[in-house]
Amino acid sequence: MTAALAEVAARVPDxxxxxxxxxxxxxxxxxxxxxxxxxxxxVFDATLATFGRGICGGTVPAxxxxxxxxxxxxxxxxxxxxxxxxxxxxxxxxxxxxxFERTSLELDAAGRPARLLVDPExxxxxxxxxxxAGARPGLAGLVEDHLxxxxxxxxxxxGLAPRVIWGNAAxxxxxxxxxxxxxxxxxxSEVAACLGRPGGSxxxxxxxxxxxxxxxxxxxxRTCCLRSRxxxxxxxxxxxxxxxxxxx
Ligand code: SF4
Numbered sequence: 057m058t059a060a061l062a063e064v065a066a067r068v069p070d071x072x073x074x075x076x077x078x079x080x081x082x083x084x085x086x087x088x089x090x091x092x093x094x095x096x097x098x099v100f101d102a103t104l105a106t107f108g109r110g111i112c113g114g115t116v117p118a119x120x121x122x123x124x125x126x127x128x129x130x131x132x133x134x135x136x137x138x139x140x141x142x143x144x145x146x147x148x149x150x151x152x153x154x155x156f157e158r159t160s161l162e163l164d165a166a167g168r169p170a171r172l173l174v175d176p177e178x179x180x181x182x183x184x185x186x187x188x189a190g191a192r193p194g195l196a197g198l199v200e201d202h203l204x205x206x207x208x209x210x211x212x213x214x215g216l217a218p219r220v221i222w223g224n225a226a227x228x229x230x231x232x233x234x235x236x237x238x239x240x241x242x243x244x245s246e247v248a249a250c251l252g253r254p255g256g257s258x259x260x261x262x263x264x265x266x267x268x269x270x271x272x273x274x275x276x277x278r279t280c281c282l283r284s285r286x287x288x289x290x291x292x293x294x295x296x297x298x299x300x301x302x303x304x
Contacts, residue, residue, distance in 0.1 A: 075139035106167030149240035
């Protein structure tokens with residue numbers, strides 16, 4: 057698995073270099089925990105509390121919007137995920153084994169999602185240098201095996217509408233897909249369909265595909281991500297659905 061991830065990392069464009077190591081093999085450091093553990097409200101609350109203190113520079117105001125905090129936290133998570141996962145699909149035409157139940161999350165000192173950790177030696181047929189054991193193909197596989205349970209986790213922990221997290225995922229995946237450009241033709245076509253562009257696949261009717269407004273000046277959100285409710289966090293700029301645009 058380590059060799060397969062190194063192969064993916066080598067295909068990440070320089071514009072996305074900050075996220076080249078967003079998926080790694082191994083147990084991770086002391087800040088790592090299985091994603092499934094975050095379903096425990098106590099574990100999730102402790103994670104969010106650290107993140108909130110980092111955002112607020114110390115004490116988290118009692119009145120802070122917990123949904124906005126979870127939405128913003130998810131944006132770091134999805135940024136770590138999107139570059140390696142889409143690079144593997146678009147540049148190499150294969151998925152990474154990112155099944156939610158088998159993946160761990162490593163946080164940085166500020167509680168921000170830093171890396172997703174996969175099993176270095178997943179068992180199953182076809183293992184080896186380019187092991188994708190247990191991974192369903194395409195972005196549709198990532199949607200069903202990882203993004204859907206992640207959205208359910210976030211929403212269960214704060215009452216957020218699922219479309220907010222789907223919108224966060226779509227924004228990041230759309231940006232990464234644009235930076236990656238052309239690659240494996242069937243994979244590019246499938247990714248485009250899953251992101252709501254013309255095409256047609258099982259993924260095209262998912263909340264991910266319906267999360268963005270297309271536009272000649274680029275996509276933008278259909279649903280506010282709430283991040284500007286947090287102290288000191290900048291707005292979404294041209295992605296904001298409330299921002300007037302000539303191509304609306
Ligand atoms: S900039 Fe727009 S989308 Fe982003 S949080 Fe503010 S209102 Fe919501």
